[in-house]
Amino acid sequence: MKRLFYSSKPMPGAPRRREGGFTLVESMVVIAISAILVGLAAPSMRKLIERNGVNESLDSLTSSLAFARAEAIKRGFPVIVCRSTGAETNTPTCSSNLAWNTGWLVFADFDSDGGFDSSKDDVLLRVQGSLEKNGTLQQTSASYQSLLFRPTGTLRFATSFALTSPSDPSSAARVVCISVGGRGRVASGECGS
Known part of the structure; x- marks a missing residue:
């Protein structure tokens, strides 16, 4: 006669099945190896982000x-x-702050006074908010507060900007060189003549 129902209990003397899963020791080894790999990757990841x-x-x-x-x-x-x-405020104005990473304004200076004032018909063209988390951005000639592009696209003076990373502010990571012709180029060190 055939049995219709089977019991879930193993029969006495039958070999026991091994249950699936990981032991505590195996899990700890995996966690230790993962921690080592994360520790090795973290410094290079920080440099990549910077x-x-x-x-x-x-x-x-x-x-x-x-x-x-x-x-x-x-x-x-x-x-x-x-x-x-205050580039991100409702009333942005030019600043005499030395660092450019706090933000900047680009505007058409119709009243030729050198400062932005919307009540004097100046037109705000672009606003750049703060980039302070990315390090320091400074103009190499601190006496210049703004760049005036003439209708011909030229500047009165050549200038450059030094960008430094947050972890090493003593050395310039990149330099932007701007010629009197108004064109900019990126350099790794200093601007050549």
């Missing part, structure tokens, strides 16, 4: 400068790029 932050600041600056030059040529009026500590 390098990406410096590149973000570099891209923001070079695109704003190229935009300001193009707008000066297109509009036939001076366009100014000035640093601003």
